[in-house]
Amino acid sequence: MQPELIVAGAGAGDPELITLKAYRLLQEVPVVLYDNLVNKTLLEYTKPGCENIYVGKLPYGDYTPQEQIHELIKEKAFSKGRVLRLKGGDPFIFGRGFEEILFARKHGIQTTFIPGITSMQASGLYDIPLTFRNISESIWVVTGTKKDGSLSADLQLAIQSKATVVIYMGMKKLTEIAHTYIDKGHGEMPAAIIHYASLPYHKLAKGMIKDLPRLAAEQQITHPALIIIGPVTNTDFLMEAQ
Numbered sequence: 001m002q003p004e005l006i007v008a009g010a011g012a013g014d015p016e017l018i019t020l021k022a023y024r025l026l027q028e029v030p031v032v033l034y035d036n037l038v039n040k041t042l043l044e045y046t047k048p049g050c051e052n053i054y055v056g057k058l059p060y061g062d063y064t065p066q067e068q069i070h071e072l073i074k075e076k077a078f079s080k081g082r083v084l085r086l087k088g089g090d091p092f093i094f095g096r097g098f099e100e101i102l103f104a105r106k107h108g109i110q111t112t113f114i115p116g117i118t119s120m121q122a123s124g125l126y127d128i129p130l131t132f133r134n135i136s137e138s139i140w141v142v143t144g145t146k147k148d149g150s151l152s153a154d155l156q157l158a159i160q161s162k163a164t165v166v167i168y169m170g171m172k173k174l175t176e177i178a179h180t181y182i183d184k185g186h187g188e189m190p191a192a193i194i195h196y197a198s199l200p201y202h203k204l205a206k207g208m209i210k211d212l213p214r215l216a217a218e219q220q221i222t223h224p225a226l227i228i229i230g231p232v233t234n235t236d237f238l239m240e241a242q
């Protein structure tokens with residue numbers, strides 16, 4: 001059997017949001033390498049004897065080095081045949097999934113990709129559509145923290161558009177994000193923070209972007225969380241617009 005790496009998205013938290021294809025493969029593969037944001041309930045679907053290996057990264061905390069993950073992929077693919085790399089959300093949206101696929105191909109390992117439901121798609125659970133006719137006709141998806149720890153400069157461009165702005169990994173930069181909007185004269189733009197969107201212990205804060213740092217502190221909302229900025233976060237406004 002040719003060694004194979006399967007990179008699959010586990011979805012936005014709720015274990016029932018995984019795709020049928022990924023669910024089926026969970027029951028077939030001999031090895032699963034899973035991330036911190038993968039719902040551990042999914043590991044119950046693996047077959048007896050499957051190696052379930054945690055390779056997660058806690059935000060701003062302990063983490064498994066990417067080089068170690070790469071070596072595990074190579075080792076397990078050649079020793080066990082198939083490796084399922086299970087990543088939270090969608091592996092190709094700020095998930096480094098394609099880096100792992102490129103590494104595998106470089107070492108002669110066949111690769112398969114299975115998309116997942118990314119966390120921003122769970123915003124609909126809170127009456128936040130990412131697009132809305134005549135209000136927001138596009139989405140600007142930005143990482144809140146770049147590799148060097150700085151805020152993405154793309155945010156400056158996104159503010160100038162009428163797009164819904166979705167910021168991943170931005171909680172550490174929340175105050176800076178709010179000040180960026182305030183400095184551009186958009187401090188009263190509606191915004192929301194969604195924490196663990198599809199899980200029972202979720203938290204939600206809604207208000208103007210200038211107030212989000214305070215609201216997050218009051219509700220003790222930390223990472224992992226999604227920041228969504230734009231009129232689509234104001235349900236009453238959308239109802240009136242109809």
